[in-house]
Amino acid sequence: MDGKTGxxxxxxxxxxxxxxxxxxxxxxxxxxxxxGKPNLFVNEFYxxxxxxxxxxxxxxxxxxxxxxxxxxxxxxxFLKGISERVFDGVxxxxxxxxxxxxxxxxxxxxxxxxxxxxxxxxxxxxxxNHICSNYTHTARDALNFGVNVYGQMVxxxxxxxxxxxxxxxxxxxxxxxxxxxxxxREKGRxxxxxxxxxxxxxxxxxxxxxxxxxxxxxxxGEQFNYKLFGAPHDAVSAADHMIGINVSTLLxxxxxxxxxxxxxxxxxxxxxxxxxxxxxxxxxxLENAGIKKRxxxxxxxxxxxxxxxxGLYGSSEMFVAAFMHLYKSKILKRKVFESIPLMKLIxxxxxxxxxxxxxxxxxxxxxxxxxxxxxxxxxxxxxxxxILKSGLKFxxxxxxxGGASFSVDMNDINAKTEIRKLLGKELLNGxxxxxxxxxxxxxxxxxxxxMSEEERKVFGMSGVDKVNQLYGGEELRALQRKDGRFINTGxxxxxxxxxxxxxxxxxxxxxxxxxxxxxxxxxxALPDARLIMMxxxxxxSGKTLKSNIVFSYGHCSVxxxxxxxxxxxxxIADVRGRPDKEVIAExxxxxxxxxxxxxxxxxxxxxxxxxxxxxxxxYRNNTPEKIASTLKPYQEKGFFQPFPFGTDLNMxxxxxxxxxxxxxxxxxxxxxxxxxxVIAEMFRPVPKAAASYLERMELTRPKSGREKxxxxxxxxxxxxxxxx
Numbered sequence: 026m027d028g029k030t031g032x033x034x035x036x037x038x039x040x041x042x043x044x045x046x047x048x049x050x051x052x053x054x055x056x057x058x059x060x061g062k063p064n065l066f067v068n069e070f071y072x073x074x075x076x077x078x079x080x081x082x083x084x085x086x087x088x089x090x091x092x093x094x095x096x097x098x099x100x101x102x103f104l105k106g107i108s109e110r111v112f113d114g115v116x117x118x119x120x121x122x123x124x125x126x127x128x129x130x131x132x133x134x135x136x137x138x139x140x141x142x143x144x145x146x147x148x149x150x151x152x153x154n155h156i157c158s159n160y161t162h163t164a165r166d167a168l169n170f171g172v173n174v175y176g177q178m179v180x181x182x183x184x185x186x187x188x189x190x191x192x193x194x195x196x197x198x199x200x201x202x203x204x205x206x207x208x209x210r211e212k213g214r215x216x217x218x219x220x221x222x223x224x225x226x227x228x229x230x231x232x233x234x235x236x237x238x239x240x241x242x243x244x245x246g247e248q249f250n251y252k253l254f255g256a257p258h259d260a261v262s263a264a265d266h267m268i269g270i271n272v273s274t275l276l277x278x279x280x281x282x283x284x285x286x287x288x289x290x291x292x293x294x295x296x297x298x299x300x301x302x303x304x305x306x307x308x309x310x311l312e313n314a315g316i317k318k319r320x321x322x323x324x325x326x327x328x329x330x331x332x333x334x335x336g337l338y339g340s341s342e343m344f345v346a347a348f349m350h351l352y353k354s355k356i357l358k359r360k361v362f363e364s365i366p367l368m369k370l371i372x373x374x375x376x377x378x379x380x381x382x383x384x385x386x387x388x389x390x391x392x393x394x395x396x397x398x399x400x401x402x403x404x405x406x407x408x409x410x411x412i413l414k415s416g417l418k419f420x421x422x423x424x425x426x427g428g429a430s431f432s433v434d435m436n437d438i439n440a441k442t443e444i445r446k447l448l449g450k451e452l453l454n455g456x457x458x459x460x461x462x463x464x465x466x467x468x469x470x471x472x473x474x475x476m477s478e479e480e481r482k483v484f485g486m487s488g489v490d491k492v493n494q495l496y497g498g499e500e501l502r503a504l505q506r507k508d509g510r511f512i513n514t515g516x517x518x519x520x521x522x523x524x525x526x527x528x529x530x531x532x533x534x535x536x537x538x539x540x541x542x543x544x545x546x547x548x549x550a551l552p553d554a555r556l557i558m559m560x561x562x563x564x565x566s567g568k569t570l571k572s573n574i575v576f577s578y579g580h581c582s583v584x585x586x587x588x589x590x591x592x593x594x595x596x597i598a599d600v601r602g603r604p605d606k607e608v609i610a611e612x613x614x615x616x617x618x619x620x621x622x623x624x625x626x627x628x629x630x631x632x633x634x635x636x637x638x639x640x641x642x643x644y645r646n647n648t649p650e651k652i653a654s655t656l657k658p659y660q661e662k663g664f665f666q667p668f669p670f671g672t673d674l675n676m677x678x679x680x681x682x683x684x685x686x687x688x689x690x691x692x693x694x695x696x697x698x699x700x701x702x703v704i705a706e707m708f709r710p711v712p713k714a715a716a717s718y719l720e721r722m723e724l725t726r727p728k729s730g731r732e733k734x735x736x737x738x739x740x741x742x743x744x745x746x747x748x749x
Contacts, residue, residue, distance in 0.1 A: 035246035058087035061195030063221030114252035139537030164202035197461035227473035231485035255467035267594035275328035279335035280508030344460030360455030366394035368504035399433035411453030493543035509554035511544035522588030530579025556589035567694020572620035
């Protein structure tokens, strides 16, 4: 600002003063999605706006991270202990808490382009202020909105005596967004770019590395090294696990995977680990579940059930903890390189990242990647990727190795033979993943921080415009993302293949579209790629039970002409390029059987399927009980557990949480049964086995009639969950 960049402050109040003095009192501040928010900087701006009503403060953000606090008294009591234990030391956005509570002053507004699924479904202002934008377009749209301040959290290291900075967890919109703001500054507009340096944040490489003068102000000091928000693992249900197993069969060894956060992401990774580490049991399970019989041809053509000899490459906007477990299992191990000729040789089986063949330079000459008479640029390319060993020099048209010199004329058979002595052993600077942002549990951050700097370099970070698109580097990105499987989640699918993922048909936004548009586009643009959309077949229970496979729906995120592969816990529907009658039949086959006949009747009435069509018998037993019986023998062997990768929760949290979740479902689906159950508890003594749970909920000694009823509710919830 005022011609100065890269200034290091340790005073957040001074940084806000300077921004206001330079930009003015009409502040439109944009901050990144999820983890990379400069919370202390934003909180100071909000404090200032509450004090000074002449300051207009608009905040544009996505996926704010909140400590869980619950809505009902039972939820609040349950979450209190977890929040104090798991989130102690985490700094939250004060303005977002007030926003949720309806307490923002008139001079402050919040706008979101993505939020936690369902969190703001009934929040009037959040619904009105939602900005519907594709992830790759958010930087552009924020600029159009009028953003004049950008803030983010970054990381830093001292390397070889020099301090360097990394965008770390949020290269996604930061790289391009800052570029756009600086272009605005060149036009004479006053803008500010601020970073909050948190040394707990894993320091990432690749495009995340940027110079200090990227930002106008860097806030650095011990007060900014607060605890990172850790997102605990969600419990993985039986239905989630079956979806994960179905997906796992469609990943081809040597291919590419994109996967998101949450229970379904963990289920996919658990399925892939089972395939790789326990292949015999995995294939037995596929046989017993009828998956091979039903989808054998599809699996053979597009996936596999063998171990991962070559491994997978991750190309995913979100670098999640699931990738950590794939890496540890030696599944995420296919390295890609920023070189078209190298990727061509690797994909053709002529080059292995771990073994450089003796004729590699001949092959590169044939591809015109290097000249037949090696020039200095060629030498730099060959050393950058480890094709020539380290320690060599290029001088006066020759390669120097210590005291020996080597001719660079590859037309000379002797020179060609001699230079083979200088070859490296393996390719360098490969990456096993390219992500745009990361978020996960505390164990994920620890794992990244504990890695050596060299190992961490294989996890690349870049802008979402590069990760989620082919544009600007189509040939290279297509080579890197071979056999791509772009896996995403939807809420509802119509029998004609349209999918709703981000909003309800009444217009209320559930989350936001995120990067789904781009996954769909890439899956259809790449000849060997597929889009895999995961849909849970049902929602609710009892009287509120509904099918997520429906005949029609008043909104779609993925139109039916872009349908591809749709998966539920009951199977796989390959519907790309198929006639409507076959699409309908395939999707009814993977619907819950309690809704199949109704869907078929609707399709017949609309004349979209032959009137004499009948659902094949083998698809008429799609029930939760069938899923449970299929998984039970494998659960007894340790597979398909609710938390396959551990959890920050303790066993008491898990049991109590699942019991309360069951109670909530019962109150919505069969309230009469719940009322009768609670009344029955009124005439029973409190079981000793419930004591620790009641203590956890601070209900051991009720102080009022209300607390006595709450205590009985807890006991009934435990009994209903077979815990008493």
